[in-house]
Amino acid sequence: MEGVDASNLDLENVVPRVNDAEADGFRCSVDELVMKVDKLEQSVNEVEKFYLNTSIKQPNTSKNTSSGKHKVKDRHVPGFKKLQQEASRREAAAAKRMQELMRQFGTILRQITQHKWAWPFMQPVDVEGLGLHDYYEIIDRPMDFSTIKNQMEAMDGAGYKHVREICADVRLVFKNAMKYNDEQSDVHLMANTLLEKFEEKWLQLLPKVNEEEKRREEEEAEAQLSMQLALEAAHAKMARDLCNELYEVDTHVEELRETVVRRCRFGCMTDIQMKISIEEKRNLGIALTKLSPDGLSKALEIVAQNNPLFPASAEEVELDIDAQSELTLWRLKFFIKDTLEVGGKSASKCDTSNSANVAATSPNISAASKRKREICDALVKNAKKRNKKPSK
Known part of the structure; x- marks a missing residue:
């Protein structure tokens, strides 16, 4: 042939x-594409990291949501701003309920402090006045009822946040006294007697405390689930937007390539x-x-x-x-x-x-x-x- x-x-x-102005225009277009691709890459890495962490944590959360997983898929996913508002209202309501429990605990505390044997525990121990030179070697954290009362009335955020914290300090008052004083001493006997009376009264309030803690735990789990769903919805939208933006970038690159080819090959042709x-x-x-x-x-x-x-x-x-x-x-x-x-x-x-x-x-x-x-x-x-x- x-x-x-x-x-x-x-x-x-x-x-x-291709003249200099056109070359500069091409370079600017390329630079813009490079910057956009860098941002898209960061977004892609963020989405990948989120779903990777989600897949790792999924086995731990599945047992809490497995029974209602079909409902979870169909539930309305609120926005982050609404979630924040709901969290603020939930915290305010929980704090109000806790204040009520503390008020009821205050009734128990008054009954204990009004007992005839409560006087040794009303004020901090006068270590120097009583010559108790080894007191701080034996007692790590001194406690008394006046200190507890001040903590309960504190308004600057330094007070008690949970009724169990007050309960622990009341127990500490009596245990410190029983630890430092001999079993045969009057102070040891008085502390032991008041501790038993306190535990009896505390058992009456404990069901309400347990109920409140369970409620807060359920509300926290619900809030975490809502936040997780909101994050998943946000990242799903981000993934969709990324697909669209990547398609636009790909189209722009193809158009730019075609333009460059035409100008380089046929720039001087009619x-x-x-x-x-x-x-x-x-x-x-x-x-x-x-x-x-x-x-x-x-x-x-x-x-x-x-x-x-x-x-x-x-x-x-x-x-x-x-x-x-x-x-x-x-x-x-x-x-x-x-x-x-x-x-x-x-x-x-x-x-x-x-x-x-x-x-x-x-x-x-x-x-x-x-x-x-x-x-x-x-x-x-x-x-x-x-x-x-x-x-x-």
Whole structure:
């Protein structure tokens, strides 16, 4: 088969020309894309990290939500601002209920402090006045009822937050006295007696304390679940937005690439010069038949870049040169020109050898050569049909 002169493709007049202003515009567009991609990458990492942590914690929370998991999926997910408002109201209500429990505990405390044996425990121990030089060696944390009362009445946030804290300090008053004084001493006996009376009264209030603690635990679990669902909804929305933004970036990159290709390849050409003539299309079709199997596959990939539906990797393809866009045809022309200039002669020899093998029906013919021959035959037929049409 005869070779094809690359000069017939008429590419010599195509001179890349991009002025400085256009180059600066391209650079700015690229910089903007890079910055946007960096931000998108940070968002993607944040989403991945969130779902990774969620998947790790899921086994621990599944037992709390497994019985109502279908309800969880359908429940309304409030926004973060509403969650914060609900948390504030919940904390205020819980604090009010705790204050009521402390008030009831104050009644118990008054009953204990009004006992005739309570006087040794009303004020801090006078260590120096009583000459108790080893008191601080034995007692780590002194406590008395006046200190407890001051703590209960504190309004600067330094007071008790939970009724159990008061209970613990009341017990500490009596245990300190029993620890420092001998079992046979009056103070030890008085402390032990008052401690027993206190425990009896505390048992009456304890069910209410347990109920409040259970309620707060359930409310906290519900709040955590709501926050988790809100976070999942927020990250799901972020993931959807990322998909849309990534698609926009990809589209922008493709548009920018097409613009650069057009300006670099055809910057100095007029619209008339850019339009490929019928004769050039015919030469292009013939030139395609001269490519090696590998070169032909690459040419078909070029066609597929602007035509995703084109079956470039199929066993048999039908390539209609007239149906291709101007940009695709120009890309094919540049590719064929470069390919024929570098390896046109060797490609011709290889093609001739393959034709001889086909004529001899050799069983060693490669699949690539067979596919190339079929495509070349189809292109030649199309070219012959166009040659028969009368020129206008």
